[in-house]
Amino acid sequence: MEEIAVQLFGIPEIRLGDEKIRFPYKKAEAFFYYLCVRKKVSRDQVICLLWGDEDETSGKKKLRDAVYQVKRLLGKDLLLTGGHTEIELNPQAPLRTDWEKQEEPENEGEFLDHFYIKNCYEFEEWAEEIRTRIRKRRAEEARCRMEKAAVEKDDASLQKYSNFLLAEDPYNEELYFETMSLYAENGSYTMAIRLYNDLKRRLSRDLSEEPSKGLKELFQRIYNMKETVQAGEAGLTLSFVGRKRELYQLSGFLSGREGAESVLAVCGESGSGKTAFLEQGIRLASGDGFTVLKTACYKQGEEFYLSPWNDIFQELYQLSERENQAGGAGEILEQFLNGAKAEEGKASRMTYPMVEKMALDLLQALSKRRRILLVFDDIQWMDSMSGQLLNRVLLRLGRERLLLLCSMSREGEGRTLESLEPLLLKDQVAILRLEPFTREETDELIRKTLPDLASEEEKKAEIYRATDGNAFFLRELLTLIREKGYTLEKSKKTNYVIQARLSGLSRQERETLGAMAVFPGKIQVEDLELLLPDTDRLSLLRLLESLQERFLIREVLTGWNVQYEFVHRAFQEYVCEQQSRGKTQLYHQILARHYEEKALQSRETTLFPQVIYHYEGCHDLIRACWYKIEWMKEYYTLINENFPVLHWQVADLSEGVGVMPQADEMIRLAGEIMDLQGSSEKIRRMKLEMNYILGRYHIAQGEYRQGLFHIEEGIRLAKELSDTRMLLSCFRQQIFYGIQVEDLERVKTYVEMGIEKVKENSPLREAFLSLEWELEHSSGQTLEETLRERLKESRGDGALQDDDVKDWEEYGTFLRLKGWYLLHGQTDSQAERTLWAAADIFKGLGSGCEPGRAACLSYIGDSMDRQGRFLEAVSFYEQAIALVEKNPRINGLGQFYARAGQALFMAGNTEKGREYLEQAEKRLKENGCVWGLERTEALLCLISLSEMNLEEAERRFYEGMELSEKIRNPQTQKLLETARQKLRKRGAQLQKRFGADGFS
Template identity: 25%
Template sequence: MNCIYVKLFDNSSTTFNEEIISFPYNKVQALFYYLVVNKTTTRDELCSLLWSDMEENSAKKNLRNALYKLKECFMKEDILYLANNSTISLNSNIKIETDVDKFIDNKFEIDAYTGEFLKGYSVKNADNFERWIYNTREYLKGIYLKRLNERIKLEISKKNYGQIEKYCKLIIKNDEFNEEAYKNLMICYKDQGKYVSAIKVYDDISDILNKELSITPDIEIEKVFREVLNDINKRHNTDKTNSFFYGRGKEIKLIESTYKDFVENKESKSILIQGEMGIGKTRLKDKFIQSISKEDIYISEVNCYQFEDEYSLKPWKKCIIDLVNIAKEDNAEFPILLQSILSKFIPEIDEESFENFKLETAINLLKQDVFTDSIGDILKRIGNNKKILIVFEDIQWMDSVSITLLSSLICNLNKDNIIFLLTCRNEFNSNIDKLLISTSKYNKIEKIELNRFSNQDVKSFINKAIPNNNISTEMINKIYLETEGNTFFLTEYLSIINSPKGINIMTSKMQDVLKSRFVDMSNNEKKIVEIVSLFDDVAPISIISQLTQIDEFEIIDIIEDLEKKCILEETSKGSKVYLKFTHRKLREFIHRGLSQIRKNILHNKVGKIIEKSINNDSENINLYFKLIYHYKNANNNIDCLKYKVKSLNVTLNFIHERFPRIYHNDEFYNKLYYDENITTKKLDEIEQELIELKAVEGDSYNTQELEIYILHIKGRYLIRKGQYFEGLKCIEDMIDMSMEINLNDYIIEGYKQMICYCIQTNNTKEMIKYVNYGFKFIEDYKINSEKVAFLRFKALYKIMVGEYETGENLMMECIESLRKNKKILNQYILYIAACYNDIGNIKMNLQNFEEALEYYKKSIEICEEKNIWISISLFQTNAGVAAYYLGDHNMARYYLKKALNIYKKIAYNSGESIAQSYMSLISFKEEKFKESLKYLKSADTKSNVLKNPKEIGTVLLVKSKIKDNMESNNKIADVFKDYLNEDLEQYVNKGLKYLKESKEEYKFSS
């Protein structure tokens, strides 16, 4: 059955079998909409609606033409049913659905109402149709609002605050003068303790009613507002009573000293406590006020609220009312003239009906000295009885007129028994700056800056807040990391530390406070902070510019505004400038608030930008980690796994390649290391992720490429640890798959890993096969970067088969080739060290031990110069062996000890058992037999892991030398008898067999 869907709420549209219908002109569309809503009508009614300004015949002619055009819109489908010459309806055989029908037919439906009926739709010269739209619109809107009110009543009974907030906001969106909705929303916020949000709602309705209707909110809203203020004061007082105070000793002493001067009629100053949100300004102020005597001083405390900076002099009105009422209780009298002047600024001074005092009026009055003089006069008169302490909290939200007045009074009334105690956030505010400039000029203010607590302070804070706790050092460090020493966040975390979810949540109180930091942002400011929140450390300004597509100069202005608000701050690394949030919780709040689709898109875009900065000739693991983070948050599983594999490869390449290419400085590589457990865990993780990815993506090019990467890492790892069967299977599969998708780099890598296996097992026959494969592939595909690696493999092969002269010449050719190419020299520096080592091995096999030692020293010097530890252990081992055969056992021990210290960090590394074998021999010669046995046992175990003939043969060599001395020395026999229980001949024969393979049988006669 054909289906027509008509959307009439908000922006209208029509589809026929899911294809959008375009109407030839407006009145055809209007006729159709009218039929869709009313189902049946008459020709006369349609003529009256759409052509009332025409004569009857002309109107009917236009109607006939419109009906014909309507049929054409639906491919001449017979969508109309003409019962007779006068009645018109839609064909019931065609399925017609509308959002209006869905809304009307279900008395509980509200989601279908997505906006007003036919929003923005209009038809020229059709007043009756326009009237019909308006009436229908109001009718449907009335139903919608009624249903929302019913939902609100239901959710109020359930205390389902999230739904109450949602429905109240929907009513306000559709009826901005609906005071009942504002009231319910205020109550909703009040009941949740979200007082800042409740005050904002009150300010919104007050502003709308004042600007549009010049009236104030009704008495019920005023009542709720006063309840909110009372709750704030109650919570404030409770916090004062219940919370403890930590630190700030220096600041307390300074406030007390300043106040003491004031009480003793000495020259004194007002006090400004400044610091970031939640740093403890209020708590410090409360601590001070609790400590002073209230008998001889009037105290007025006034909170300035966000969003109230448009209400001129509101803080002062509250202050004056407080002080006047207190003074009247002490029977203070005020001249009639003064009362008259004040009543002009504060109507009905004994009441609080002063909300509509206009900003323009205040500015004009402030220009007249009478205003300042009047306020000053009343403060002087009240101060005649007692000294006055006026406290203004959060003056960053005080209106400009009030700050100007405050500045004037601080400068002029300091000797008149009045002192001000102010708190203020440390964000930039031009009005606060002017206040500080004017008051500092006359030395009238003491500014106290509160800083965050240090890690040690946080530990002490926790121990004082929770005595005898068993909180671990790790948890304390985590709390410090999350709070960054901010008192508010620290207190909140301590309140939830024992909750089942631990500290990995953001409390509603945190969210409420953080929300207040961002509510007055412009759209462009919001874009910037959202983009900065994508980065878990710092955000490059270059990426911000690319993502926002905002003019660079405008971006600079926006960033400076956000820095003034202490939301963002700049940091630099070298010549590059970055942005970050002033507190990690600001970032966390913004990032949590992003919709998932926005996170996906933005994180993915950031990832693609970062990818472009990767140099193909380097392996930047830090960028890889950033890409993993962004692609994970973008739910881009393919690219996320790709860079997980790449980052793992960088680390394991350094550990598992004997002579890896060097892309970074020595500090970078000194931090690179995974032990056996971590390596296994990481490999298991990426293999499992690949399985899950293939279940979704199938065998796509991307998943095949990832599988090749993983096979390479796993195969190399297994070969290094001597699990040759599984390792070779991985590498062979990798080569086959790489050939299928023409991944040439990994075909070459596969050949290299097969050659490494052959080197470890002394399999020269297979080795030359893969060396030749490599040379042919390099030639066919012009992969010049790999030539030097295969040249060294060829040289090594020649050495292994005893062609020493050819091998040495090829090694020197490698060295010369690398030294000529300055561009890649540093990357391949370990290849040069390896070549010197291999030449040293030639000299050893020729029994030129001194010459061999010199070549080993060259290899060691290269590693020491570059501070690279991964290869030096092999060179030190060989140097130690050469020194041993030179008869210098002290030098031998020196090199072998250094090598073994490095080997402790590396699992399954060739050469370790040789170092232990010769340490066993040296200890044996020094008659440290138990130490010798310990080294020998370890060497025996290690040599059987990699199954390298040279290593196995070396262990058997040591066993034979010790066994040969057992019969003539009982001490030796007592230590070694249980371990060396075979005949001497067996040790010699087996040892010679293995050492012949590596051309080192001479050692049995040395």
Template identity: 25%
Template sequence: PATRNQLKALFWSDMERPQASANLRNALYIIRNTIPEYVDIDRNSISLKETFDDISALEQIIDPDVPLPRHITEEPLRDFSLEGSEEFDEWTAVTKQAIRKNIVTMLRKRISNCYEKKMYEEMSNSLETLLTIDPYDEDSVLELMEIYCNMGQPTKALIFFKEYSSKIENKMGITPSERSKKYFRKILNNWSEYDTSSENREKFWCRKNELAAMIGALTDPGGLNTAVYVHGEAGIGKTALINKAVSILDKGDFLILSSRSSPIGEGYPYSSWNSIMTRIGRMPEIENDFPDINTRSVLSGIFPGFLGGKGLNYNADVALMTERNPIVISGMINDILRRIASKKRIIMIFEDIHWFDTQSIQLLTAFMSTVDLDINIILSGRPESSRITLAMLQSLDPPSKWKIVPLKLAPLRNDEIIDICRNSLSEELLNQKGDEYFIRESEGIPLLLFEMLRAAEENPDSDLTNGLGGLIMARIGDLSELQQNVLAIISVFAVGASPEQITEAASRGYDEVLSAGETLLSKGLLKEREEDGKVIWDFTHAKVRECIYESISLSKRQELHKKVAEVLNNAYSPQKWDPELSTMLCHHYMRSGQRAMELKQYLRELIFDITLNHDLFPVVSDKVLLSCSTPFSSREGTEQRISQALALLDEIRTDKNVGRMELKSLEASCFELAGGYHISWGEYDKGLVFINEAISISKEFGLSETHIHCLKHICYMHLQTEDPVRLISTARELIQLSRPENHRHYMATAVRFVGVSMFLSGKYDQAERTFRHSIRLFESLK
């Protein structure tokens, strides 16, 4: 019970005694009328009767068989306050602390009972609940880590300790005790003793020390971001190690962002980051709160997969004003990742850094130098790039942000090779070949060793001494012609292909190709992955692809490159911005000896680039305009493409496979596009040099359409310089060229130029009639 004087002092301490007494009487009157059966009020005190509170009801949780209430971790007496009463606030604070202390005591009793009953899973749940209420209790942290380890989840213990370390450092400015750090190291040292089988029960052979080192680095509670650089020869096991570490760490609360690079062709700028930005753009956290127009405009103009086909406005003015350099781009990526990092832990994987384009390397360096998030990075590369990559990582500014962990993978030891062979081959075959045979022939390279084992399993009498290429050739020797052709086609695609694409390139039935592919998958020659909802077949390793590709004769290679180019060209549209597809097309045209087609691909893109970004008066239908996803292009970018096209034209001039008529047609097209671009920007002298040469070629070889485009550019020049005499003269020439039926669609433009000339000459009535005639001609084209 509480006395009346206590209640008056608690609630109305700032009032005179008569006023406080009146307020108390009024409050007691309301209480008595509202819950008369639960209160006992007399002249001196007030008390509750026949009631219980929810805190008392929690006493039963000491029994592990009783489920923990969902609200147990919520703040007690939440929103229970009295404005203007310091005494009440003080009482609330003391009571809250007492309730928390009481709940913690009950949870400790529950944990003890769990231990006695060996209910370890419930014990871990109870400890997790306890640490939600009292997150800085180091004894409970160590106890929970021990439970995780006993339950076979040492990685979870390591990750939990890293989170705890970050929490106390950020909130309290202290580091874990030496006792807890010692326990962390103990778990890490014993980590490799735990089972490392994959979820699909595939054995992860050897590399347990390297795996433990990687896991330890990525869960290190030192307070720094970690960058692990795995390097070694091709086939040494870099990807397998990274995939295993990620599968162990990723328990659903991680966001894994992986880059993808192509071993062939010239990657477009920042191409290695596109897969990462595509994944980021599809995250729910981003889809529900998309970045500002500035970020959208810049990033969507660099990474084709970022918007993912979303119908979002593209602000060319913003893109023009914002300089697109690695520092600016990395800052935008950092801002986006900050939204995700509040809900998920982030690991970024940059494999095969030796294949990165220059801009992707620069962006990676800028990102690691400026990122202000809790993030870990895994990189991999071959020996030829390791020295440069390590120098780049070690020179990051500021270096205090990152802990750099180089991890060089050496060849397998002799005892490891023997262990793998004894677990993979029959004792009879192993005795027949001898341990030294596999040690000598594999050279400790896992890829070569496992190919030897597969070949021996398929044919015990096979010769395993011819290296990886010989092994692959021996394994595919017994395959059907279609199966071998499927492998050859995929090796030419180089980045994997869907069954539909392979079917088209092979000119065979889909079911036949599907059956052949299933056999190749079962033999371990291919693997499959899902990409944008499609199944993609690819080789198990880039070295396997190289062996298959190099075994194809040059003539067949050219023919396959030609077929693959046809398949990719069927999927290409200049209206859809897809620099990866365009790059691949150019690569296959070049490899198939179709340099003219390669230049035509450049010109197709240039036409849309210049028309949409640089033409002053582009004549484009709404339907075509709305179907375009081409981003804003700066003058620098367009001029670079023009230079590339002209350089390729120079190479084609010496190509004996290109006829004179085709060469002249390409020359005229290149000069017309370059000249029209320079005229659009007011560089008339430079533009006319190209245009006059294009007109000369067009007249000589009857290229009337190119001639028409050249005259249109000259008309625009006279329009910009307000020269009506020359404008009407050129426009009339344009009308003459537009008279044939197949060129009638140019007539409306020519008549419009005549109208503009009359307007500039002050002949307004004639100009109006001419413009109206031009309008009718345009309308007739619909």
């Protein structure tokens, strides 16, 4: 049955395949649209909706005819009419509508637009109700997406959804206000201004009105911000970027909203750009007509009363002189400013009440003409008398005449708020926190100042990591790069700033920072105790708290674990550089041995990155390389082998210092290992391991020539070193290659060589020989009993020894591979006996060997599949899936899903087959596994063809072909050839598209 496509939004349309369907009369078409929305309806509902003005008999007759017309035009199986009361759409029918996308703002067009039935008011009322509901839902969805776009600074989406809302409600000034504000917060001032002008023209043209006062004020505020920020950028060596949301908040503070705060305190860490932000505030305030009086507080001046007010009084004196408004306060002001030159005794008569009255009089007189903005930089160093005067003038004059914009450091926040307590109690203080620049803001700054680095993603990431987005560190580094070329070194000015931050630390605090500096990331107290054994736990925690109070380090809670890290990487690097190399190297050595011991005890690879990092730190490169090889060997065992046997616990590949070892890292390390000079056993062993890792990787990727070269080299070195385990591992890679390309002779040769090598020096030789005899001569039950006895003998009174476990694992693996060879050699019964024996070995070995047993069950499923017993095959594949599904990183899981999907497809259950194959595709792609993915794509292509989904079939075919060219598996090639032939047969309209040239 061809697909039925129904368009309900915009001008409605119905298509059966490529043919447009036209109903003989509109009420039959309306009935079908109603059913597309409701899915299931009662006959009475339809009659009332469409034939309510007619008698019951006539209504029923016309409904029957409408049902007939739908079945005639679209297929008799489309409607289910069992019984005499209800009609429903067949859920199995290939029907696709756009109803599910009704709330999407992108879904243009009204519901059933321009579709009307003369004198059918009930239907029109129902359709209009649907339209109203959908308009509301679309508007709500568009508003949510617009707000999300504003948070994510996605200007394109912000414009898209705001345009949708404004088109729906073009005269809503509240909506314009909100949208303009969002644009301004993101720094899109031009868009906000354009929006205002559009509304102004529309109101003038359509209603002969002007925008409201609030909207006009917002426009002026945004226009002022645009002019001020652009002028500021033109005058700065390094552009003032980012802080758009904060600037908009500052603009709102200056705009004088009734009941708002009179103090805006800008808080941030050292170097966060507080002073630059105040300069922007001064520009905004000047543009808004404020009189700006600026001063700065200094640590050295906190003992001198009214020191910060000297600059303000100086400016007030000049202003009062210019405007001749000083009055009696002028003489007192002059006396205050020239106290040292006044006649003897006069200065002594200056008291605080006199200064306060003078300040109030001058500020009151000046504020009658223009509002005043006081700007205090580093207000945390303000003396107590200055704080008292500041509180007094702010409370007396009120925010409609006087505002305070100030900056404070994070460590001085408590002291500042304490000095502003009277204002704080009246809710007159707002705090604006300047966070470090985000990665996006850092990229914007780099693009504006160093355009040559705009496309260098890695270098931009390194710059961000080196500066942590701190405005000062970032500005200094970019200036250095502009002068010297790309570098990550710190400027002298940066070093001076860090040195100043670290001044005043006690010896113990410096030692604590020195110990923390050698760690690559977060640090636990227990690890610090290893390096500071003379400091007890409580004293160490007190030292860490003290360093937190100075904002040099921060506490990080990970689950229930409390950890510590430097606030800035630059601090860590500086401390490490200043520390003696001998002490740093000793710290690394202590930690490397500690983590190594823990890794050997727990057998967990998650500790390997720390071991490697610290061995590199103490320059023990041989041991660092050895652990890198071990880590990569285990990682790529999981990634490149379908049924891995792991000797370390690879718990979470995404955690730890340094991330998962990617292919480029592996190639780089391989180059380092291969270039090592000398022929010592340790160096040759590392070269053996590296050849094995590279060979396995290339074979798994279908790069057979390189892979076989490295495996052959690995076999040579393994024989030289008499390393049986590695020799067997290389044999298995030869077998895996043979399986991929179905080279049965190669598989047979290396399986036999592997089994003989396992038996050669193993103390279990007799057990293995006995098992082989049973395989040849005994029944399945006898074989299972023999196997249990041999495992019991190996175990003795306790658990199996590690070497015995490894021998059984190796023997079971080669026995499984022998089963595969026998299966493809057309000896099904012998193959199944061999595979059951291997499965029982893995079962007897217990936990950790589930992938091996699952592989055996999967091969037995293959045997069932070859015999046409598809449902039995699926049963075995599902057992295999159940054994390993808790570890989705195992590639074999994707293979099991693929085989189960193929068997279900062959059994005629296409729907379930697709479900399993899509699971296989997902698992294999997540793991980056190529082998098996090409067959999965070929099978999905065939399923798509059976469902008449030619577009998907074509895509799947080409993806499968591309992968198959690398893997060269004969079975997959046969499937793809079948798909090619089926595609060629799909209709005259596809002959040109799927001709011989397209599928050669």
